[in-house]
Amino acid sequence: MSKRSIIIFGLLVIASMALSACGGAKYECDDPIGCVTYGPDEPVRIASALVISGPNTELGLDSQWGVEIAMDFQEELLGHEIELQAEDEMCTAEGGQAAGQKIVSDPTILAIIGTSCSGAGVPMSEVVSEAGYAMISPSNTAPSLTNPEEAWNPGYLRTAHNDKVQGKAMAEFALNELGVTTAAAIHDGDPYTEGLARVFADSFEEMGGTIVEFTAVNKGDTDMRPVLSAVAAAGPPEFLYYPVFTAEGAFLTKQAKEVTGLEDTILAAADGMISDAAADAIGDAGAGMYFSGPDLSYSGDLYDNFLSTYVEKYGSDPTSVFHAHAFDGTRMIFSCVEEIAVQDNDGTIHIGRKALRDCLYATSDFTGITGSLTCNEYGDCADAKISVSQLQDGEYVKVWP
């Protein structure tokens, strides 16, 4: 090869490099945590980490379906399909840890809807936060999760109410509406149940009532008579609050009536036991029992549309409480992606993880099914309305406020 042709070849190489640099102004990610990039044909990927096996399946599947419906309604995000990776947090700390680790090992996942149970949420939020992801829980209600001195981690948000509100509402209802003066509370060691029972007990005492016994059972227990006997021996209380899950809650309800001393005690539980499945499981034993929970009397076209899609797609009425919260959380993510994503000419999109977090925390007056959502700096986004309902002929009838 002659000298001249080498020079020409060299010039061509330089020119082509310069041209390519001009043609595709490369996106440079300046996000402090990093960016997620989806090529033109790649779907935007989100994950869910909900309880979809074991005894609390109903709770998690209901939320997962809320996420899926939000995806159906959205159809596509900036020209990309949306894909869901559904993980199982098993409603245990170990399950939450495992699901979190699995999700953060996949860099193409943008954000997470989860967890169902606060007990799984505590370890998972730690894993997820450290890896720079954002998660929105549709049903974690334990106060500690949004308390920076306890279990809050950056990147954690929730559309569910904080149980500080719920426990206090129940104490108010018991004292002022029912006029009882003594109460007992039972939890099952899960942060959700323990936090709620604790807030209830504290508020009840602050407002002038007496807590005669504050105790716990274990998840998976069936024979509740020993603990109920202990409660009866300590009081017996006029009011017994056990904000636990369906299986243990139904056992407590059925066995409470058979324990000497608790025959006339008013029984009450919380949103973990508001579902058709729970009403079925409790049966006649729960007639007249009270339940605190988020006010589900939603209205509006969006909810009607959601509900008809739910029934059509899954063949049943909503099986639990938090489908709308999951739906709203998912839509918050989509709305932030639309706001902050940087789009190349060929359709590639780049989303900064820190930018996504900031956008989520900045959510204000977001119109969802559950109300108008505004997040505070620790991720409490719910427009919390708590009501108390009573089980009458297998139906939850709102009695307060």
Next chain:
Amino acid sequence: MLQRIKDIDFLGLSLWIFRTAIIVLIAWGTIATLIENPYPAHTWMETIVSGIAQGSLYALIAIGYTLVYGVLFMINFAHGEFFMSGIMTATVFLAQPMHESGFLNQHPVISILLITIVTILVSVGIALLTERVAYRPLRTAPRLVPLITAIGASFFWQYFFRGLYGSKVKPFPQFEALVGKVSFGGIEILKVHLVVIVAAILMLIGLYIFIMKTKVGKSIRAVAENKDVAALMGINVDRAVAITFAMGSAMAGIAGVLYALVFRQVHFYMGFIPGIKAFTAAVLGGIGSIPGAAIGGLLLGLFESIGPGLFLEGVGIPSPHQMKDVIAFTMLVLVLIFRPQGIVGERLPEKKA
């Protein structure tokens, strides 16, 4: 003397400290509770009776573990699922429809018989199927293999029945005849607890007679002793093993019916924890021994029930009833330290242990 002290090694010493610590803790807790006496007598009685009833259920389920272990030296972790499958099926197809039509409380005896028969048939069917498909082909494989297979079978049946009947907790109807209490010389017992305890005792005695006195029972014992020699003596080993599984799962089925009567709800996951507890009970009593399973089950139920109030409350642990499982498994550890062969178990030769 000096020599003996020198011989105590680190492990021996730490075990010795551990034993002493636990015994001191239990004694301290018990004495503190008794001095403080937070509960009236009827509370203790209620707790003890409910413990015995729960223990009877553990005993019936533990029989299945013990029988299968005695014959095959394998831990059948799918046993809890045999317990669940029968009563789930009977609840969905019999108990609930019969309750809705009112038949259940008009003819309680016929209903309970029907429910029991269907439960046993399903439990035994599932057990025989599992044995034939999942265990028999692996009988000569290393012992870890059937153990893992059993865990797999357990998951398979759990989620099979979840797919079949859904994941909801299903209520089991209340028998009006069993509502209320009966009085025995001042002690009040729930009628349903009485039924459970009596039924469990009858079943255990019946099973013991069957194994010890009948020809089939003898063939099972022969197979347990030595499969090859039993085969040479003209015993059909496959048949004996199948009968063992059938007996164990029939007991589990009956335990399922009694469970449903007491707790009045069933669920696809209900077999898991009772299964593990019953396994603990079987080991506690001495795995391989039928009286051992019965005694282990009763003790476990009883300790779980009175333990939190008796030992833990006195030590000052808050919410002691949450620690029920800790008591169960601490008992297991203690028995394994003090008497590795179980409470009534015999020292097994190397091959079986």
